[in-house]
Amino acid sequence: MDALTTAQKTTVTKSSSDRQRLLLLQYGYVEEVVLGWSREELMKKYLVPLAQGIEPHGAVRAVDPEAEEQRMAHEKELKQMEMQLEMQKIAQEQELEKQKNSTRTGASEITA
Numbered sequence: 001m002d003a004l005t006t007a008q009k010t011t012v013t014k015s016s017s018d019r020q021r022l023l024l025l026q027y028g029y030v031e032e033v034v035l036g037w038s039r040e041e042l043m044k045k046y047l048v049p050l051a052q053g054i055e056p057h058g059a060v061r062a063v064d065p066e067a068e069e070q071r072m073a074h075e076k077e078l079k080q081m082e083m084q085l086e087m088q089k090i091a092q093e094q095e096l097e098k099q100k101n102s103t104r105t106g107a108s109e110i111t112a
Helices: 006-014 017-026 031-036 039-052 065-111
Strands: none
Touching: 006 039, 017 031, 017 039
């Protein structure tokens, strides 16, 4: 426990037994074994990978704010391009509809 930071020690001692069980399961421990451990055993077992800096499988990682900002800007740009294409498509459809209507009107005047 000496290799841990104060924040990590606090995390271990304040985590509920259920939370520690869940994390140990994510580290790959067998469920039946983990469910049989006392709180002290859970804390001791949880300290080992935590002290080694090993993250459990499926752990959520911190996001780099700059990378996230770039990703969002890129998504926004793509969405704007998508909207622009949709507007062009609608304009073309309206133009086609106008042409059809004018052709029908002109044809109906000729036959009348």
